[in-house]
Amino acid sequence: MHRLARHETEIAAVAYPNSIGNQQRNTYINDPKNTIMANMNVHNTTPSYMTPSHPQHVSYGQPLPPPIPESRIDKAYVTSIRGILKFACLLFSFIAFICITSTSQCNGNHAFLASVTWLVIIMQVIIIVVFLFRLKTRFTGIDFDFLDFFATAHDALYLLIASSVTIHYCRIPGQVAGGVMGIFAFIFLAADAVTIFLARRDEPVPNINNNDLR
Numbered sequence: 780m781h782r783l784a785r786h787e788t789e790i791a792a793v794a795y796p797n798s799i800g801n802q803q804r805n806t807y808i809n810d811p812k813n814t815i816m817a818n819m820n821v822h823n824t825t826p827s828y829m830t831p832s833h834p835q836h837v838s839y840g841q842p843l844p845p846p847i848p849e850s851r852i853d854k855a856y857v858t859s860i861r862g863i864l865k866f867a868c869l870l871f872s873f874i875a876f877i878c879i880t881s882t883s884q885c886n887g888n889h890a891f892l893a894s895v896t897w898l899v900i901i902m903q904v905i906i907i908v909v910f911l912f913r914l915k916t917r918f919t920g921i922d923f924d925f926l927d928f929f930a931t932a933h934d935a936l937y938l939l940i941a942s943s944v945t946i947h948y949c950r951i952p953g954q955v956a957g958g959v960m961g962i963f964a965f966i967f968l969a970a971d972a973v974t975i976f977l978a979r980r981d982e983p984v985p986n987i988n989n990n991d992l993r
Contacts, residue, residue: 836980856910864971867959868964872896872903875942875960882953885945891939892961898933899964925934928975935968 848921856862876896878888906927909915942961945954 851912853911853913860969862907862910864967864974865907868967869900869907869968869972871901871960871964872899872938875957875964876900876975878953878957878960879945882951882957885949885951885954888945888948889957892957895934895937895941896957896961896964899938899968901958902930902934924975924979928972928979930973931968931972935965935972938962938965938968 789860814886857866873896876893879893879896882889886888906923915921926963938961940956942965945961949955949958
């Protein structure tokens with residue numbers, strides 16, 4: 780076939796010696812370097828439908844990296860809004876308790892605020908321990924967020940009543956200072972209760988579809 784094609788080329792060159800195509804063919808035939816370069820270009824040319832692919836390094840059989848173990852202490856809760864409000868409430872409740880118990884008695888009205896502040900401290904410490912040590916993940920059947928909201932709203936109401944009674948009926952500066960600290964503790968507890976309520980309201984409600992029931 781190559782000899783036949785070359786023979787036809789020579790005949791065309793003899794018949795039409797001045798044609799450009801025949802001149803180019805004669806150049807490639809007579810010059811062996813051009814023939815070699817043409818063959819290299821043919822072999823090295825990549826077809827248009829084939830795109831060069833990058834080698835992908837896939838490691839088979841190698842173990843995946845182990846997951847990072849979850850810490851038992853929720854450090855993010857300490858710096859969250861709810862955590863800051865609870866710690867501020869504990870601080871002002873403790874100051875109110877110290878002011879009430881370290882000054883002279885005021886017709887028994889101080890005992891009400893002292894007992895309320897002590898119960899608030901115990902209740903809020905329990906709630907902080909539950910959320911700080913992730914106990915809510917161990918007891919999934921208990922809605923700790925609802926219990927937190929109920930306890931916080933309950934403590935805030937009692938602190939408001941006890942502090943108002945102490946400020947109104949006691950004229951001793953230490954007792955009044957304890958009542959004022961109780962009012963500040965009430966403000967932080969009320970803000971915490973509002974924060975819990977807004978967080979629960981914004982939670983997505985799971986959609987229950989009964990399409991599978993026939």
